[in-house]
Amino acid sequence: MSDSNQRITEYDINPIxxxxxxxxxxxxxxxxxxxxxxxxxxARWAPSANNSQPWRFIYAKRDSAHWHALLGLTNENNQRWAAKAGAIVALISKTSHIRNGETEPSPLRNHSLDAGAAWTSLALQALYAGLATHAIGSFDREKAREVLSIPEGFHIEILIAIGKQAERDSLPADLQAREQPTPRQSLSQFVAEGSFSFRE
Ligand SMILES: Cc1cc2nc3c(=O)[nH]c(=O)nc-3n(C[C@H](O)[C@H](O)[C@H](O)COP(=O)(O)O)c2cc1C
Incomplete structure (x- = not known):
C-alpha cells in the first residue's frame, strides 16, 4: 500500500x-x-468536548523579542536543533470552565485530548503548507508558567518547533543518525474488536 519515506500502510489512506x-x-x-x-x-477547527476549545497557543517567531524566552524553555538536547526553527509555539489547555447557567467552574476532563487534536491539525496543515513541525515534551514547565505568565487553571502541554525543513547533513552527526521517519506498530497491536484483547 502507500509508502512514503519507507512508511508502509496496511490500508490505503491519504498520504499526508x-x-x-x-x-x-x-x-x-x-x-x-x-x-x-x-x-x-x-487548529481552530479541531473537535473538542462540548466545543469547549480548551487549546491556547503562545508563539514566538524567530528573531522576535519573545524568541529567546520560548527557545530557552527547551532542554539542552532539544535546543541544539530547535534553535534553527522558524517559530516556537507553546500549547496549553484550559482545565475547567463555567458551563451555561452555572456559577462554579467544572473540570474539562478532555482538555489534553482536545489540545492533542488541535496539535495534529496544526501539524498536518503545516505539512500542507510546506513546513515541518516537531513537538517537544521535555522542557521546564515551571519555568514556562512563569516566563509565559500562564495562570492557574491552564495545563502546559507541549512546545512545538515549526520551520522549513533543512537537509539532514546540516545537523550534528549524532542527530543525523536519528533524522528519519519512524515506523509504527501494526494495526493488530492496537485495534481489537469487542473487548480488550491486546498482549501488553
Ligand atoms: C507529546 C510529545 C512530546 C515529544 N517530545 C519530544 C522531545 O522532547 N524531543 C524530541 O526530540 N521529540 C519529541 N517528540 C517527538 C516524538 O519523538 C515523535 O513524534 C515520535 O517519535 C514519532 O515520530 P514522528 O513524529 O516523526 O512520526 C514528542 C512528541 C510528542 C507528541
Missing part, C-alpha cells in the same frame, strides 16, 4: 498522514506571520 514526521533539521528561516496563523486556523 505518513508524510508528516518530526525532523530536527530546520533551515533557520523566519516564518511569515500569515503562514503561521494559517496553522492556528487549522
Amino acid at each position: 498522514f505518513i508524510q508528516r514526521w518530526s525532523p530536527r533539521a530546520f533551515t533557520g528561516e523566519a516564518i511569515d506571520e500569515s503562514l503561521l496563523f494559517s496553522l492556528f486556523e487549522a
Whole structure:
C-alpha cells in the first residue's frame, strides 16, 4: 500500500498522514506571520468536548523579542536543533470552565485530548503548507508558567518547533543518525474488536 519515506500502510489512506514526521533539521528561516496563523486556523477547527476549545497557543517567531524566552524553555538536547526553527509555539489547555447557567467552574476532563487534536491539525496543515513541525515534551514547565505568565487553571502541554525543513547533513552527526521517519506498530497491536484483547 502507500509508502512514503519507507512508511508502509496496511490500508490505503491519504498520504499526508505518513508524510508528516518530526525532523530536527530546520533551515533557520523566519516564518511569515500569515503562514503561521494559517496553522492556528487549522487548529481552530479541531473537535473538542462540548466545543469547549480548551487549546491556547503562545508563539514566538524567530528573531522576535519573545524568541529567546520560548527557545530557552527547551532542554539542552532539544535546543541544539530547535534553535534553527522558524517559530516556537507553546500549547496549553484550559482545565475547567463555567458551563451555561452555572456559577462554579467544572473540570474539562478532555482538555489534553482536545489540545492533542488541535496539535495534529496544526501539524498536518503545516505539512500542507510546506513546513515541518516537531513537538517537544521535555522542557521546564515551571519555568514556562512563569516566563509565559500562564495562570492557574491552564495545563502546559507541549512546545512545538515549526520551520522549513533543512537537509539532514546540516545537523550534528549524532542527530543525523536519528533524522528519519519512524515506523509504527501494526494495526493488530492496537485495534481489537469487542473487548480488550491486546498482549501488553
Ligand atoms: C507529546 C510529545 C512530546 C515529544 N517530545 C519530544 C522531545 O522532547 N524531543 C524530541 O526530540 N521529540 C519529541 N517528540 C517527538 C516524538 O519523538 C515523535 O513524534 C515520535 O517519535 C514519532 O515520530 P514522528 O513524529 O516523526 O512520526 C514528542 C512528541 C510528542 C507528541
